[in-house]
Amino acid sequence: MSAPLHILVVGAGAIARYHLHELLVQPGVRMTLADADPARARALAAKLGADFPIVDSLAAGLVLRPDAALICTPPYLHAPMAREVLEAGVHAIVEKPPAGSLAELDALIALAKARGRLLLPIVQVRVTSGSYLLRALADAGLTGRFLHGTVETHWRRDMEYYSAPWRGRYATEIGGPWAGLAIHGLDLVLPHLPAIRSVQAHGATLNHPIEVEDCGAALIRCAGGAWFVYTVTTHAHAEQTTGRLVFEHLEVRYATEPYGYAQMPWTVLCADPEQQKRVDACRARIVEPAVPADHEQAFHRQAQQWCEILRGGDARGHDMASYRPTFELLTAIYAASKTGAAVTLPIATEHPQYQRLAP
CATH class of the missing domain: 3.40.50.720 (NAD(P)-binding Rossmann-like Domain)
Structure with missing residues (x-):
């Protein structure tokens, strides 16, 4: 019991x-x-x-x-x-x-x-099928080095969404879609990236009468020359979340369902047919916790984990200490967008953005 x-x-x-x-x-x-x-x-x-x-x-x-x-x-x-x-x-x-x-x-x-x-x-997202897959492939030594990748969170938010009195203002929402909508996509990928060296970013408010950004793009440079591009918009006319992660020995492509992208079957491709067989065998061995049919995978498994x-x-x-690297990277993205200059990591305590996430 x-x-x-x-x-x-x-x-x-x-x-x-x-x-x-x-x-x-x-x-x-x-x-x-x-x-x-x-x-x-x-x-x-x-x-x-x-x-x-x-x-x-x-x-x-x-x-x-x-x-x-x-x-x-x-x-x-x-x-x-x-x-x-x-x-x-x-x-x-x-x-x-x-x-x-x-x-x-x-x-x-x-x-x-x-x-x-x-x-x-x-x-x-850490307890979704996509996360299980990435960890299994990495633990089996099948991925090789991370080379480059992109994740695009293309959603739509109208003024009804922003009508909540706390939304759209830095004082109450803290940040825009980088912080509130697309952050899970960043958290999902981060453990599989090489050490992050620097970030360049551009955020803008293009289509809503709000204070926070409503779209943005970040270029994340990693050790060894690897890179990752992370974009978000609230202007999409057809909502979609897409991701493509290219490793030395395989390529992972997300499902494109906008909100359940990490829960849907992903595609893993290998140029080498023998490597593809090893990858497919690895996938077949993954055992995931069951989820009731009328429940949402990510939230259900997270509640179980709590x-x-x-x-x-x-x-x-x-725990929150494991989330700190994601939040630090988010801080660097806002700092780079604010200054227009590349921001190196780690963020030192004397860095001006250490005391405020955004803007």
């Missing part, structure tokens, strides 16, 4: 619905939902067919001494609430972006360590 877990979900917006839907089917888990608008929280519970206890604030929820708090509020509240949760001695799970700067993220990681609490990011970690499982490779 699974040890019981009490998870406080903070925020009753759209993203909370995905997490709650998956947590509801995890054995031994009960939830409390906190939102400044209890009527909205009750409406969300009703949509899910659930009867959560409802409270009107994070503070009220923490009084109940949950095992963990899952923060699904607007971005400007992520870090302050994570700090409040950790200081209360409760594990924290934080939506993206988890902080307003690299300095703030480092402070949260240090606080979690000092309090002996878990600080977990939301990185559901529960395992909260019950004492190994958090290495899944």
